[in-house]
Amino acid sequence: MKHKPITRLLVLSFLLLCWGQALRAQERPAYSLQQLTDSALKNSHTLAAKDWQIKERSARVDEDKIKKYPSVTVNGNYLHNFVLDRITIPAGTIGDIPLSPGNNVLLPNTDKTFKVGKYNTYLAGVSVYQPITQQLKINTGIEADKQDRALAEKEKQKASLQVRLGVEKLYYGALIARKKMEEAQAKLELARTQLDDVESALLAGKSIQANRSGLQADVADQEQNILKLQIQLGDYVSDLINLTGIGADSLDLAEAEPLPYTVDPAQAYLNAAMTGNTDLQMANITKSKALLGIKAAKQANLPDLGVVGGYMYQSGNSILPTNNPYVGLSLKWNLQDLFSNKAIEKQRVAQARQADENIVGTRQQLTADVEKAYRKVQESLALITVAQKAAAFRRQEMKTLVDKQAAGLVLKQEFLSARSQLARSESDLYAAQLSYRLAVADLNYLTGQ
Template sequence: MKKISLLLLTILSFGSFRLSAQVVYSLQQLKDAAGKNSHQLAIKEYQVQEKISKLKEDEIKKYPAATLDGTYQYNFKLPDITVPAGALGSVKTGNGDTQLLPAQSSNFAVGQKGSYNVGLNLYQPLSQQFKINTGLEIDKTDIKLIQKEKEKTVLQLGLEIEQLYYGTLITQKQSEAEAARLELAKARLKDAEGALAAGKTTGVNLAGLRADIAGEEQSLLKLDIQVQDYLGELSRITELDLTGAKLMEAEPDNSVPEPVEAYKSSSFGNPDMEIGRLNKEKALLGIKAARQSNIPDIGIITGYYVQQGSPVLPPSSPYVGISLKWNLQDLFSNKQVQNQRVFQLKQAEESLIYTKRQIDSDIDKTWRKIKQSGALILAAKKLVAYRRDALKEQQDRQIAGLDIKTAMLETKLRLSEAEVNLYSAQLSNVIAIAELRNLAGQIK
C-alpha cells in the first residue's frame, strides 16, 4: 500500500508540475517575439543597411578621383635619328669659311631599350557636383522608402498576430459551448436509455440521439483543429513552439474609438501613403538629375609622373590642367529620359490619389464594422442577462426538487451560447479597432 501511495503521489506531483510549467503567452509577448524573430523584418533591415552603404559609396564621387598608372616597355630594335651635315644650315667663320651645322652627319639614339613611366593622376569633378548631389538625395529617399516598408511590415505583422490571437480565443470559447452541447446530448441519450429500460416509453429514437452525440463530437473536433491551425500560424510568425501553450485571456477593450474623420486625418501617416509620397519625391529628383545630365563634364586634372628611357622627355614633372567631356548625343537621349521620369511622376501622383481613396474606403468599412459590433455587443449583453435569470430560476427549481437534469443542462447551454456570442462580438470589436489603427498607421 505504501508503494502504491508513493507511486500515486509521484504521478500527481509530476502532473501538477506539468500543469504549472505550461507556458502562457500574452498578446504583447507574441508581438515581441515576432519582431525579434521575423525574417521579413531582418530582410528590410539588411536592405536599409545596403542603401546606407550605397549612399556612402556615392558620396565618395564628390571628391578627387586618384589613379595610379605605370608601364614598362622593352624594345628589341631602336631606330637612330640621323641628322645630315648642314641640315641645320651653316654659319660664317672668322676666316671667311662656311661652317655646316652640323659639320658632319650625326646619329642619335631614340632612347633606351628598356623604358618605364609611373604617374599619379587626380581628377576633381566640378560641373558634375550638381548631379552627384541630386544622386545623393535619391539615395536618401531610397533609405526612407525601405524604412517605411519596414514600418509597414511591422504593422502587418502586429495586425496578423492580433487577428490570430483573438481568433484563437474566440474558437476556444466556442469549444466550451460545443462541449456543453455534447454533454446535453449525452444526458438525453442516457435519459432515453433509462426510460426504455424501465418500459416507460417505446418510441425512442436511440440511433438519432447517438447521431446527435457523434455530430457534436465532430463539431468539437473541427473547432479543436481550427485552434491548432491558428496556433500553428502563430508559431510560424513568432517562431515560438506553441504546442501545449495557453494564450492569456483577453479583457474586452471598452475604450471608445475616435471619430472616423480623426482616423482619416491620421491616415496620412499610413506607410502606404508615406511610400507614395516618397515615390513622387524620387520621381521629381529623377527629372532633376536627367536635366543635369546635359551639363558638360568639366573638372580639374593634376598629377605627377616619373619616366626613364626617353631622352626627349624630362625624367619627372608635375602637371595641372582642365578637362572637358561632353557627349553631344546625350542632349537628345536625355530628352527621352526626362519624358520617362515625367511619366514616373504621373504614376506616383495617381498611385498616391488611389491609395488615399482606398484607405479612406477601408476606414469607412472598418468603422461600420465597429458600429455593428457595438450593436451586437448590446444585444448579446441583454441576452446573457436573460439567460442568467433563466439559469437562476432553474437552480431554484432544482433546490425545490422539481428540476430535470436535461432541463438544467439545456439552460446552461443556452447561457454558454449567449456568453460565447457576447465574447465573440467583444473580441471582433477589438480586432476591428486594431484594423482601424493599422489603416491610420498607428502602432499600438
C-alpha cells in the same frame, strides 16, 4: 501475496508519472498577445531582410556622396624597349668653321647618330579630377538614393504592421475557437443527459425509438462540432508557433486584456490614415523619386566640366622631362545625350503621372477601407451591448436554477439546458468583444499605428 509490493510499486510509479505530467502542464506559460507580438517581430525573417535592405541603401547613399569629391588615380608603367629610336644629325647642320680660305670645317664634320632613350623605361604618376558641372546631377542622385532608403523603411514598417495584425487575428481567432469549445462541451453534456433519460424511458416502455435516434444524432453532431473546433484551434496555434518562432509543439494562450469600448470619430481615423498609412506614404515617396528622375534627366544635358591636375615621373626618355606637374581643365560633352535625354525625360514624366494616379487610387481605397473598418467597430459595439444583456439575463436565470437545485426543485436536464444557454450567450459576448478588437486592429493597421 508476493505480487502485492510489485503491484503497489507499479501503481505508485503510474501516479508519480501522472503527477509529473500535470506539473509540467501547469508550468507551461500562457502567452499574452504582447508576448506573441514581440516574439513574432523578433524572429521575423521578412523584417530581418528589410533591415539588411535598409543598410544596403544607406551604403548606396554613402557611395554616391563620395562622387562629389575629387577622384584620385595612381598609375605606374614599366617598358622594356628592344629597339630604340635614333636621331641623326647630318654633317654641317650646326654650321662650319673657316680655317683658311677654301678650307671650312663642318659642324659636325660627319653625320652623327644618337640613340634616344633607354631600353628600360619607367613611368609613374598621380592625377586628380574634381567634377564641377556634374555636382548638380550627383546631388540629385543622392536625393534619389535617400528616397529609395525611405521607401525600404516604409516597406519594413508595413511588414511590421502586417506581422502585428497577423498575430492578433490568429490570437483572437484561437480564443474564440476555445470559447466555442466550452459552449460545445456544455451542449454535448446536455445531449448526453437527454439521451440517458430517453434510454431510461425506453427501458420503462415510456418512449419511442425515434426520440432516441434523434438524440443520438444530436450527440454525434456535438462531438463532430467539438472535433472541428479542436482542429481549428490547432491550426490557429500551429500558425502562431510558426509566425512567432516559439520553439514549442503547442502553447497556451492567456486571456485578452480589457480594452475600453470607446472610439474616436470616423473623420479622426480618416485624417490619421491620410498621414500615417504606409501604402499612401510609399506612393508619395514613389512620386518624389519620379520627380527627381525628371530633374536628373534635365541636368544630364550639361557638359562634364572639371578641374584636372597631377604629377608624372618618367625615366628612360631623354626628350621628356623627368618630373612633370600639371594642372588644367577637362571638358567632355556627348552631344548625342541631348537627344536621348529627351526620351529619358518623357519616360520620367510618364512615371510621375503613374505615381499621381497611384496616389489618387490609394487614397480612394484607403478611405473605403477605413470606413468599412469603422463600421465593423460600430457593429461590434452594438453586438456587445446586446450580448451583454443576454448574458446578464442568462446569468440571473442560472443563479435562480442553482438555488432551486440546492433545494432539489429543478431537474438535471433543465439545469444543463440553462447552463448550455448561458455558455452560448457568453460565447456570443466573447466573440463580439474579440470581433471589436479585430476591427480596432484593422483600423490601427490602416492608420499606421
